[in-house]
Amino acid sequence: MIVALSADQKRIKSAALLERLGAMHRRVVNPADSYCQYPRPRKCEPRYRDPVDAVLNKHALGLVNTRKPSLVTHSGKSQVAMTPDELSAMEAQGVSD
Numbered sequence: 001m002i003v004a005l006s007a008d009q010k011r012i013k014s015a016a017l018l019e020r021l022g023a024m025h026r027r028v029v030n031p032a033d034s035y036c037q038y039p040r041p042r043k044c045e046p047r048y049r050d051p052v053d054a055v056l057n058k059h060a061l062g063l064v065n066t067r068k069p070s071l072v073t074h075s076g077k078s079q080v081a082m083t084p085d086e087l088s089a090m091e092a093q094g095v096s097d
Contacts, residue, residue, distance in 0.1 A: 007080050054081035 027035035051074045056064065064071075082090070 007082055007086065049079075051078045052081050053078040 027033045
C-alpha cells in the first residue's frame with residue numbers, strides 16, 4: 001500500500017489510535033455492553049478519498065516496479081501532497097491529528 005498524505009488529510013496520532021482500538025476492545029469483551037451481542041448486517045458505503053497528486057520516492061517507485069500493482073490512471077479532482085518540509089515537520093512533532 002502506498003500512503004500519500006495530503007495537506008488537508010492528516011494521519012491519526014498512534015496514541016489516539018491505540019486508545020480508540022482499546023475502547024472498541026473493552027466494549028467487545030464487556031458482557032453488559034450489547035456492542036457485539038447481536039450482529040446485524042447493515043449497508044456501509046465506502047468512503048472514497050480524493051487521490052493525492054504526489055511524486056513517489058525511490059523506495060515507493062521500487063515497490064511499484066517490483067510488485068506491479070494494478071493501478072489505474074486517474075483523471076479529475078485530486079489533492080495536493082504534503083511537501084517534504086511539511087512531512088519532516090510532522091515527523092518532528094510525532095505525527096499530527
